[in-house]
Amino acid sequence: MLLIKKILVPLIKRARLKKVNIDARFIKERKLGQGSMSEVWRVKDKLSGRVVALKILDLEKTARLEARFEGLAKPCEGEVAIKLRHPHIVRTLEHGITTNNEQYLVMEYVNGVSLTLPVALQNELMQSHRLTFIVEIGEGLDYFHKQGWIHRDLCPRNILVDRQNSIKLIDFGLVVPNTPPFRAPGNRTGTASYMAPELIKRMPTDQRIDVYSYAVTCYEMYTKQLPHGVDPTLTLDMIVQHINQSPTDIRELVPDIDDQVASTIMTGLAAKPEDRWDSVGAMLHRLRGAKERLEPESEYEYVDDEEAGDDDEYEYEYEDDDGEWEYEDE
Template sequence: MKFLKKLFAPGPAKARPVDVKKRFELIGRVGQGSMSKVWRARDSMSGKPVALKVLDKAKTARLEKRFVGLNRPPEGVVAIGLRHPNIVRTHEHGLTTDGEQYLVMEFVEGVGLSYLVDRQNERMKTNCLWYAVQLGEALDYLHRHQWIHRDLCPRNIIVSDEDVVKLIDFGLVVPNTPPFRAPGNRTGTASYMAPELIKRLATDERIDIFSYAVTVFEMFAKQLPWKTDQADTMESVLQHINTPPRDLKKLVPGIDEQVAATVMKGLANDPRDRWPTVRKMVDDLKASGRRLNLLPADE
């Protein structure tokens, strides 16, 4: 496959490690994930504001051990090749003088999708379907370029002040190839994991369709599809296998029936019963959005 040949081809000589404290003016922390810290910063080389992401060295090493022998590309290598309006642009990646991986990304003025899900304000209610469509477009782009995201959830998504959705994290992305679809490797955010991933079965891009459906369900309902006292616990995860998801129409009585049906299909326990591609799911949401006049005129 062309993309794999390009991905794993010998690259240029390695750049020198970067002293991020000297090169960047760290203005403030804007995020912290399970494996990284993100700052709003000013790049002294360009003078422009950027988002500087530095990966935790020990946690990154533990993750890489899960894929030993598979030549999994690091996040920076994946991210810098992505070009889509709903994916944050990565300008540069490399190693710091402390041996940590870093990424220099566009800085997006906006808020996390998690914040909007919790607030359920007028902005969220008005644009929820449009946000869902944009997120689906980003995921479709990844799938068309033969990537599986493996960690789609609201905390990895930003909505700009102009209501543009941006997927911002690619730390668990893997190539959509047989070695990475093999049974056994369970990574991701528990509340959004597909049943086959939890059971350590063979996987494919349909695990992302499940996570996407969970995310969209939560966007509309402010709740996960499974009732739980505490998210991301073993008890909550096992519900994905043993308990049908709650009906979105019952939690959000005013939701359009076709929109609800589209989301619920993505939550099917058996991947064969889900949407076969995220493209088909997004197209169904877009059709509903046009019918309901909830999308921009050019969509």
């Protein structure tokens, strides 16, 4: 209880949050997902009449996570998410504290599927939209980095594909500021199979750990497997045994892949951060160029960073109840 108070009191004062009785305010319609750190519900907000997604963070587990950054004033997930305005990032409408002292987020309700599904199926959706998905993920992550953050948990399960076949990045629970105190070695958080070698080895980190995770995700979208052939269910200690090995070149698994796309992804997978792309923006530039060359008739409109923050009326509302996204975290 003392640990929880040490985390909650500064948060309430810093963000000027009022406690909300979510059971009285929201009508729970259906659980969308249950993870070890949170649960997400499709709910109807009695105040607005809108259908939204309500994420409730586990009290004790969240406190333990935040305690890892004691003394650093790490922003909570709600403080990060509420500021993000980009077409390829899920919109957070509100965050606060429940009357049970749990942190909660109210988000736009996105009707769609986790990217893990088309990756696993390699179906028509993936075949026909793969490069578009890859570019949209990069656009969302590039914007996110320019806001001064490190994601630390980019992977297919934290990416949604909505009913308009558009990408949405979700889950900012492990996000840290891109500042020296948070780049210092020691704190290993994330999804093990997508973690950069320097993070696993407890070395200094920066936004290039997200470049690595982005490259792993792109690799998996083409091959349906991870770069080192690692079983995603392996523990972090078991994955450490593989990180010093060179990943299988994507061209060996997908012989007809465009060479520019292949080389871009493989550079992103470099074991040493200095051998990777300096930024997601640099990697994205190469992938956009390949898409423009390979799909010249595409009507895709790239997102301008200067326009992304002006998206105040951006929202998704679907009447169809089928195919809700499933949320899970570790």
